[in-house]
Amino acid sequence: MFTNSYAGSSGESSCLNCSTMGKNARPTRKRDISSLHPFGHLRQSSILDHLQPMGKSKKRQTDNIPEATTSGARHPEGQSEVQRPHIEEMSEKSHTLELSVPSYCLPPVQKREEEAEVGPDWDQKANSLLRKHFGYSGLKSFQKETLGAWFAHQDCLVLAATGSGKSLCFQIPALLTGKVVVVISPLISLMHDQCLKLAKHGISACFLGSGQPDNSVEKKAMNGIYSIIYVCPETLLRLISPLQRLAENVGIALFAIDEVHCVSKWGHDFRPDYRRMSVLRESFSSSSLDFLKFDIPIMALTATATDHVREDILKSLKLSKDAKIVLTTFFRPNLKFSIMHSRTSSPSSYVKDFQDLVKVYSNKKTTKESSGRTGSVTEDLEDSLEDSDSMSDTSNVDEQDDELSSHRKMGFSTSKERQLSVEFLEDDFDDIQTADDFDVSCGEFCGTPLVDGVQLSESTELPHPTPQPAESSQYVSCSLEQGPTIIYVPTRKQTVAIAKYLRAKGVKAEPYHAALPKSHLRRVHKEFHEDALEVVVATIAFGMGIDKLNVRRIIHYGWPQSLEAYYQEAGRAGRDGKLADCTLYANLSKIPTLLPNKRSEEQKKNAYKMLADCYRYGMNTSICRAKVLVEYFGEVFHQERCMTCDVCRNGPPELQNMKAEANIFMQVIAAHYKQQGAEYSYDDLIGGDMGTSRSSERLTLRLIVTKIREHSQQFLASDQLWWRGLARLMQDKGFIREGGNMIGVQIKCPEPTNQGLKYLESGMEQDFYAYPEADMLLSATREQQPFSSFSEWGKGWADPEIRKQRLARRRAFKKPRKSRNRKSRKQSNSMTVKERISARLSKWKR
């Protein structure tokens, strides 16, 4: 029986065959992995269920392999120059790699023998290979399930938590069979990372990039020199025929599609080329290739896919009907989630937000030591930072001003310039569309011989601590150990700005984003893995798949674009099973916006939906954060509380009866619709027509608050932020919904629902108990600026009509200013800011 626990060595998984999915079977919203699967009922399948006789399939390939290629590729004695390169040649060919090329190329000698021996005892063989190459005591249960499916020639979709060990599922088949495994991966950085690790464990691997003019690595790969070939989707599409020849001559044990959520248009990381991966099932099946007795299995893996995305993956990849789904819990009990309010867009918040981080690392060394480092990109980019610093500072509290200032910070100065430009995209955000956006190189990594240096025998353990099985209570009293930090930020500029700030404070920090020089990125990668860096400040380019055991802190500085992206990046932490901290610093008073990207209308809607889910996660004050996260991915969280997140630690805020506020809120909406459409009936209100035809008369949240303030002395000094929170709560209760076809993160134009109307009709006698959300709490802690203190003038600004008139006057007033002469400009420059503001205010008041 599956337990809702971390997929540690004792964790189990749930599997099912896709064939159990009826056409009309709809996934339930939540997946209870102990009993029910979104695609139907499931039981914990036994590995024996999948052990079908292998037949002759595993040996069959040898009959077909042409002598020259086979012996050359697999046996050192018979290898040609091309197939077994000398080290000098390799260094030259992989010239773009600065990382050390192994000094010895281990030809996959034993593979053929191992292949011949693969049989029903494959799991014992796999365990012994695991010990030999990786030093682990045994396969985790979900790894066994997955390999069982592969052994039975089944396609398989693996949904397992970040850091649970998915990579091993596709690496072991190469060792077991001596055939080649082809891995489709989205980022060169990820391929690079995995190849390096494999080389260390005595397994030869390479990655192929489409931008590399030197195709010798590719040629060797197509001759079967490497056990594992990593390719990006674009390259794979180009190599279909050579891969078919490879399958015939040497054998392909498996196609693995890593980070397979990239396939889905509904995922956070959609890559159009991933969409074409159905070519694998079409081109490598026994029906299309005579020499194949069975289809070459496809294994698709991800840690972040909602039910919707899973369905899309299965459909788009055209996996075979009996494809198996292996599920483990997404819960990571050692990750301690929390949320902090911060004006992250302003460098002035760095001091407060990073003081603890600076303390952590400054305890270890003196400032002088680290600031003496040389050759940093951070230093090279200091000049450009000055600009970004000066652009970033804002002191407005108003949401619109905030938005404007963030646009300015991004380099927009006029509304015209706000239009998305390619330069802008390239300058500011990491919108990685292909693997080669990141790097354009081919790399080859020959397995370092295990006999050289550390000989791994069955009893020798590698210095990799096995992740602890899940028991969240065990982490409650733990304190954080020392270890590196990754700070994720939305823009490239911020990576440099924050790294610069931290370096000035003596922290060994480096920025990381796709536009930085490749040599810098490789150095950061290397130093990060060698623990020579304390903090990497990165964009999404340093996200998926990065596997470093001892990352202790993940800081998200600014709203992530989706919970998928957030959980994926947070998953870089605590991969050794020890406690790790995941803190999201976000401006809780500001509604997050989508980062510019090329999106269709449909994708835009979906992107807003994902951003809204993320915003809701940030606003939540009463539900365990781990619960929100895993339930987002469709899993039932049996534990109810993780015990470590800020909500579990601090408890929810006091439950409040918001009856009076809810009443007046609904009354204002009802009054508006009465005025607009005579007698309102539910059908009229809900009908889409009303939304479009009356768009000009729409009741915005802002207007509702103005009216509430006007009509009730009690709420005169109330804060817009508080009502925003209430609107969400009322939306959750089903009393209001977004009007018309508005899409956004927060409800903008509330319309009453049937339930809301019933609430109104009932005389609104019901209590309205709710936990105040984060923005409501924030508004309570803000220094109250009573609405009345602005007197009539201030009140006027909140009234749209008066505001309109004043803005018109302001524009008229601005015109002559343009033609001001130098003298008056000088005069105005000599005034202090305070004087200028009061001068302007007195003019407006007139």
Ligand SMILES: Nc1ncnc2c1ncn2[C@@H]1O[C@H](COP(=O)(O)OP(=O)(O)OP(=O)(O)O)[C@@H](O)[C@H]1O
């Ligand atoms: N059977 C095992 N026993 C102990 N450790 C293991 C086992 N399998 C994998 N690991 C270790 O777990 C760590 C995480 O593995 P891996 O990178 O494959 O995770 P992942 O599931 O792909 O995560 P992500 O979704 O973040 O990419 C690695 O350091 C790996 O060596």
Ligand SMILES: [Mg+2]
């Ligand atoms: Mg992975």
